[in-house]
Structures are given as structure tokens and as C-alpha cells.
Amino acid sequence: MAKRGVKDIKPEYDCVVIGAGLGGLTCANRLARAGHSVLLLEQHTQLGGLAAWFRRKGHIFDVALHGFPYGMVKTCRKYWNQDIAGRIVQLKDIRFDNPQFQLATTYDRDDFTRILTERFGVAGDTVERFFDHTRAMTFVDDASQTTRELFQEFFPGQDAVWRLLMEPITYANGSTLDDPAVSYSIVFSNFMSRGVFTFVGGTDLIIRLMEEELERNGVEVRTRALAERILVEEGRVAGVAVNGREIKCRSVVSNANLRTTTLDMLEPSALSPEFRERADKVRINNSSCQVYMGVREGEAIPHVGDLIFMSTAEKFDAELMLSKNVTSRTFSIYYPESRPGSGRYTIVSSTNARYSDWAELDAAAYARDKAALAQDTLKALERYIPDIRGKLDHLEVATPRTFRRYTLHEGGSSFGTKFEGLTVSRGLSGQAAGLFHTGSVAIIMSGWLGAANYGVIVANDADRYLRETAGVMRGEG
Numbered sequence: 001m002a003k004r005g006v007k008d009i010k011p012e013y014d015c016v017v018i019g020a021g022l023g024g025l026t027c028a029n030r031l032a033r034a035g036h037s038v039l040l041l042e043q044h045t046q047l048g049g050l051a052a053w054f055r056r057k058g059h060i061f062d063v064a065l066h067g068f069p070y071g072m073v074k075t076c077r078k079y080w081n082q083d084i085a086g087r088i089v090q091l092k093d094i095r096f097d098n099p100q101f102q103l104a105t106t107y108d109r110d111d112f113t114r115i116l117t118e119r120f121g122v123a124g125d126t127v128e129r130f131f132d133h134t135r136a137m138t139f140v141d142d143a144s145q146t147t148r149e150l151f152q153e154f155f156p157g158q159d160a161v162w163r164l165l166m167e168p169i170t171y172a173n174g175s176t177l178d179d180p181a182v183s184y185s186i187v188f189s190n191f192m193s194r195g196v197f198t199f200v201g202g203t204d205l206i207i208r209l210m211e212e213e214l215e216r217n218g219v220e221v222r223t224r225a226l227a228e229r230i231l232v233e234e235g236r237v238a239g240v241a242v243n244g245r246e247i248k249c250r251s252v253v254s255n256a257n258l259r260t261t262t263l264d265m266l267e268p269s270a271l272s273p274e275f276r277e278r279a280d281k282v283r284i285n286n287s288s289c290q291v292y293m294g295v296r297e298g299e300a301i302p303h304v305g306d307l308i309f310m311s312t313a314e315k316f317d318a319e320l321m322l323s324k325n326v327t328s329r330t331f332s333i334y335y336p337e338s339r340p341g342s343g344r345y346t347i348v349s350s351t352n353a354r355y356s357d358w359a360e361l362d363a364a365a366y367a368r369d370k371a372a373l374a375q376d377t378l379k380a381l382e383r384y385i386p387d388i389r390g391k392l393d394h395l396e397v398a399t400p401r402t403f404r405r406y407t408l409h410e411g412g413s414s415f416g417t418k419f420e421g422l423t424v425s426r427g428l429s430g431q432a433a434g435l436f437h438t439g440s441v442a443i444i445m446s447g448w449l450g451a452a453n454y455g456v457i458v459a460n461d462a463d464r465y466l467r468e469t470a471g472v473m474r475g476e477g
């Protein structure tokens with residue numbers, strides 16, 4: 001179990017990782033396996049960041065476990081362990097319900113090819129070319145083409161096709177038709193490789209297994225440890241100020257929000273004025289509202305699908321999906337099999353949301369708007385489970401304010417930053433030697449898979465730096 005606070009930690013580590021989101025956790029684990037001494041600091045009482053869970057009345061609610069691509073199996077096997085990787089299973093019943101179409105799919109390339117050709121009448125070779133084109137894109141590719149331009153090229157004027165291809169990705173990471181096509185293509189292709197996957201046992205189990213692995217690899221993990229400042233001396237990392245105490249280190253990897261890392265945790269003099277200006281221009285991605293519903297012990301609900309993308313909007317519209325006047329939501333249904341032995345059903349409804357719509361409400365207005373969202377959600381859910389109200393014994397709403405409170409993310413951002421965040425995140429080490437950032441940026445580095453994989457990429461950078469400078473630091477070079 002991670003200890004709280006920093007009272008009895010060592011005065012010096014090779015690397016301090018700030019933040020125990022999936023990026024920070026994976027990075028810390030990899031660095032420790034590479035032989036470095038690593039201190040992992042988390043300001044909250046729980047590890048996982050947005051990969052969070054909470055307990056109410058015997059229920060355990062998963063906050064961000066709706067689905068991720070198959071690639072997570074390889075990432076977990078290679079950078080965590082087989083026990084974690086072996087608990088990943090497919091969600092086979094993904095449903096769409098909107099005024100343009102209703103359908104069920106396994107959400108993979110074969111099934112989407114069938115739907116696009118048979119249901120939407122798209123030529124088979126166009127579908128093949130689209131899949132091959134999107135799969136070939138990587139994050140170093142030219143980002144000037146937008147997703148709108150990409151769709152226009154392959155499916156001109158085909159609204160319903162755009163909706164099928166885009167709506168789940170907008171739910172998944174807040175990206176819009178005006179974001180770079182590369183960010184859409186990478187995330188879409190990741191899902192299309194085999195479908196949508198989840199962990200059996202829930203987020204609490206996965207994070208516990210990760211914590212045990214960190215312990216085996218010797219990572220010093222501390223919760224309730226707020227990193228206040230990153231210390232830079234003569235152009236290189238010197239340490240971290242945490243809970244009012246200074247810890248020395250040669251390298252820092254921040255998993256905190258990119259804007260907070262660059263604009264708040266570093267002295268302005270640590271960055272060139274041009275770089276600071278670039279960091280200041282990085283846009284935060286949107287946030288979410290969620291409604292958590294717990295079905296009373298002993299009650300059951302029918303199988304209505306694993307994930308339901310439902311919308312009453314006439315057409316796909318990313319702006320409308322952010323509106324407080326909700327037209328679109330995703331229902332994740334957690335059947336007892338998702339938590340073997342629990343016998344419980346829980347349902348989580350998610351909608352994309354703007355922080356600004358919730359930030360300034362006083363207590364009464366905040367409570368009123370949360371209650372309205374809960375009632376509106378129940379009304380929408382009755383379409384699939386007519387007697388749901390009588391079966392629930394818990395109903396709770398989270399807003400962008402909730403996400404901000406628990407993770408300190410500016411704007412309660414659920415998916416980091418827009419695309420321009422990537423060059424700032426990658427460029428930090430050019431500003432102060434030994435300084436790195438990992439975690440949700442640029443859409444492609446977000447989500448369970450994106451954040452974990454970015455943790456590995458950055459761990460490799462930090463490992464290289466620590467090895468190259470080991471002798472120099474000891475005065476041998």
C-alpha cells in the first residue's frame with residue numbers, strides 16, 4: 001500500500017514522477033525496471049488519476065472504464081504483467097441509437113466494413129482505402145488536414161456515415177471535425193483493429209495490481225503528496241518541492257496537466273519566452289458530466305448492450321454534444337460479469353461538457369442543475385429499461401468541477417490538451433535538461449492506451465537521459 005505524505009522519504013532519487021495517472025504510473029514502473037531509483041508523487045489519496053473508482057452502498061463505480069482498444073493487452077503485458085493483461089476482455093455489443101440509424105456492432109473493421117457497405121451503400125473499395133489510409137497515419141505525420149476534410153475526401157455529403165465514424169470518437173476524446181485528421185485516424189484505427197475492450201474486475205483491481213507491481217520493482221509511491229514546484233538550476237533539473245520539502249533528483253517526469261506543469265510549477269526563467277508563449281497558447285480539451293446509477297442488490301436488468309451511443313440530435317454536431325442542454329450521451333452498462341462475485345449492476349451515463357457551464361454556479365444552482373441532469377438521464381434510460389427508476393438505490397452526478405477537484409486538471413479536462421500540446425510536451429526537455437512531461441496531450445496520447453503508451457515513450461527518454469548523464473553528474477565526464 002502506498003504511504004501517505006513524504007515524511008520519511010529519501011533526500012534524493014534518480015527520477016521523481018509527479019502524478020499517478022496511467023501515464024505517470026507506467027512511466028514510473030518502466031524507469032524502476034530499468035534500474036533507476038524512482039519516487040512517484042500523487043496529490044490525491046488514490047492512485048490512477050482519471051482512471052478512478054468510488055464506493056457507495058456496496059456499489060463500486062468506475063469513472064473512466066468505458067472501453068479502450070485491444071492495444072492495451074500488449075502494453076499491459078510488456079510494461080506491467082500478464083496478470084493485468086490477462087483480465088482484458090472484449091465488449092461485443094456496442095449500440096447506436098439516433099434519428100439517423102439504430103444498429104448494434106462489435107465495432108471492428110470487419111463489422112464496420114459490413115455496415116458501411118450493406119447499410120450505408122458505400123463502395124467496398126472506398127471503405128478499404130479509408131481503413132488503410134487511416135491506419136497508415138502516425139503522430140509525426142502532417143497535421144494540416146482536418147477530420148472534416150478527410151471525411152469529405154472519402155464520404156462526400158454522407159452525414160450518417162460521418163456520424164457513425166465520428167460520434168464515438170468525439171465521446172471517447174472530445175475531438176471534433178476541425179481537429180487534425182491524424183488525431184482521429186490514430187484513435188479510430190486503434191479501436192478498429194479488434195474492437196472495444198475492458199478490464200474484468202474494474203478499475204480498483206487494476207490499479208491495485210499496478211500498485212503491487214510498482215512495489216515489486218522498488219518504486220517509492222506516496223499519496224497526499226502535492227508537488228508544488230519543479231526546481232531547475234543552470235538549465236537542468238535539480239529537484240522537486242513537495243509538501244513544503246525539497247527532494248533532489250536528476251530528472252522529473254510530470255504527469256500533471258501540461259499547462260500547470262509549464263506555467264505554474266516552473267519558474268518563468270526555466271523556459272524561454274517563446275516556449276512559454278507557446279505553452280500559454282495550448283488549448284485544454286473539454287470535460288465531462290457523468291451520472292452514476294446503482295441497481296439495488298438482488299434486482300436485475302435485462303441485457304440492453306454494453307455501450308449505447310444515444311442521441312436525439314438530428315445530425316452529428318460536436319458543439320451540440322458539449323451543450324448543457326444534453327442531446328447525446330453514452331450509457332455504459334456494467335453487468336455482474338464485469339465484477340465477478342459482486343452480483344451487482346451499475347450504469348454510468350457520460351456526456352461531454354464545458355467547464356465554463358458549471359464553474360461559476362453557486363451552491364443552490366449547482367445542486368439544481370445536477371438534479372436536472374440526473375432526471376433527464378433517467379428519462380433517456382427509460383427508453384431501454386422502462387422500470388429503471390424503481391430498481392436504483394443510488395444516483396449521483398459528477399461535473400467538470402468534480403474532475404478538476406480530484407485531478408487538479410485545468411478546466412476539469414478529461415482528455416488533456418488539443419493537438420498543439422504535443423510539441424510543447426515533447427519540447428520540455430529542450431528547455432531544462434532532465435525535464436519531461438507525460439500524460440494526456442494532443443488527443444492521441446490520451447485515453448487508457450494513449451496515456452500508458454506515452455508513459456513508456458517518455459520513460460525511454462528519461463532513461464536515456466539518466467544513463468547519458470550518470471557519469472557526468474558524478475564528476476566523471
Ligand SMILES: Cc1cc2nc3c(=O)[nH]c(=O)nc-3n(C[C@H](O)[C@H](O)[C@H](O)COP(=O)(O)OP(=O)(O)OC[C@H]3O[C@@H](n4cnc5c(N)ncnc54)[C@H](O)[C@@H]3O)c2cc1C
Pocket residue numbers: 018019020021022023024041042043044047048049050051063064065066067068069225226227228255256257288290350403406407408409413414415416438439440446447448449451452
Ligand atoms: C469521464 C471520463 C471517462 C473516460 N472514459 C475513458 C474510456 O472509456 N476509455 C479510455 O481509454 N479513456 C477514458 N477516459 C480518459 C482516460 O481516463 C484518461 O485519458 C487517462 O486516464 C489519463 O491519464 P493521464 O496519464 O493523462 O493522467 P491523469 O489521469 O490525468 O492523472 C494525472 C494525475 O496527476 C495528479 N497530479 C496533478 N497535479 C499534481 C501535483 N502537483 N502533485 C502530485 N500529483 C498531481 C492527479 O491527481 C492525477 O492523479 C475517460 C476520462 C474521463 C474523465
